[in-house]
Amino acid sequence: MLQGIGLDKRFGGVQALKDATVEVPRGSVTAIVGPNGAGKTTLFNVLCGLHPPDSGRIMLDGSDVTAMPMHLRAARGMTRTFQISRELGELTVAENLLLARQDQTGERLLPALLGVATIRREESLALLEVRSLLERVGLWSLADMPARVLSGGQKKLLELARALMTRPKLLLLDEPAAGVNPTLVKELIGFIRVLRDEGLTIVIVEHNMDMVAAIGDPVYVLAEGSVLTHGSFAEISGDRRVIDAYLGGA
Numbered sequence: 001m002l003q004g005i006g007l008d009k010r011f012g013g014v015q016a017l018k019d020a021t022v023e024v025p026r027g028s029v030t031a032i033v034g035p036n037g038a039g040k041t042t043l044f045n046v047l048c049g050l051h052p053p054d055s056g057r058i059m060l061d062g063s064d065v066t067a068m069p070m071h072l073r074a075a076r077g078m079t080r081t082f083q084i085s086r087e088l089g090e091l092t093v094a095e096n097l098l099l100a101r102q103d104q105t106g107e108r109l110l111p112a113l114l115g116v117a118t119i120r121r122e123e124s125l126a127l128l129e130v131r132s133l134l135e136r137v138g139l140w141s142l143a144d145m146p147a148r149v150l151s152g153g154q155k156k157l158l159e160l161a162r163a164l165m166t167r168p169k170l171l172l173l174d175e176p177a178a179g180v181n182p183t184l185v186k187e188l189i190g191f192i193r194v195l196r197d198e199g200l201t202i203v204i205v206e207h208n209m210d211m212v213a214a215i216g217d218p219v220y221v222l223a224e225g226s227v228l229t230h231g232s233f234a235e236i237s238g239d240r241r242v243i244d245a246y247l248g249g250a
């Protein structure tokens, strides 16, 4: 579904990605792990088109999208969330979701021709979708609260729901479990499994190893911008090089 091939990315003196190659199989939950500063977020930024790679190629669904801007990759079904949530604090939780919706009739030039009835129908469908998504991530009871009052973990869940409003085919989640309490992490794991079973392809960057062990397959280990190894969780977690990378070679 998605390939990053030989990706390099340098920021001044920092080589954030060094010949990194990852393959995301269709229908998988592919996990990217590695110590802080390994280049995981940079990899997401390059894959989704936020930053161009210095060299290397990105293939999405068989076509080369290396030069394609982010919004066109998004239009092809590729959506990502951010490590630091990007909700709009003064809008309500529900409004944040409505705003995430792409391709709404009301926002195009055509609505005058389509008529108010069509717009109303689309709006009520969107509201149903908002409710169902908020229920799925456990935020429905907070739908009318301004997003700024949410806790860090709740903001992560809102970010996930916002991403799902775009009806992605490929979803990149940067640390979805960060700041989320352990009970909710369990639910989040279940939810991500359901999304995968519904046909979504998912890539997660995650430090929570319970989550990676539960759903990550394959798992890629990044260290100092390069892929150290990849395989099943059992394979990579028994690898001495992986343990060394996390311990900083100690």
Ligand SMILES: Nc1ncnc2c1ncn2[C@@H]1O[C@H](COP(=O)(O)OP(=O)(O)OP(=O)(O)O)[C@@H](O)[C@H]1O
Pocket: 011, 012, 014, 015, 016, 034, 035, 036, 037, 038, 039, 040, 041, 042, 043, 083
């Ligand atoms: N926009 C940028 N400008 C300069 N340096 C950057 C930029 N983005 C990332 N870096 C650097 O690139 C390296 C990789 O950072 P990145 O954020 O990709 O790591 P990460 O694996 O996501 O870490 P974490 O687990 O802490 O989120 C770091 O040394 C970081 O300081």
Ligand SMILES: [Mg+2]
Pocket: 040, 041, 042, 083
């Ligand atoms: Mg990061």
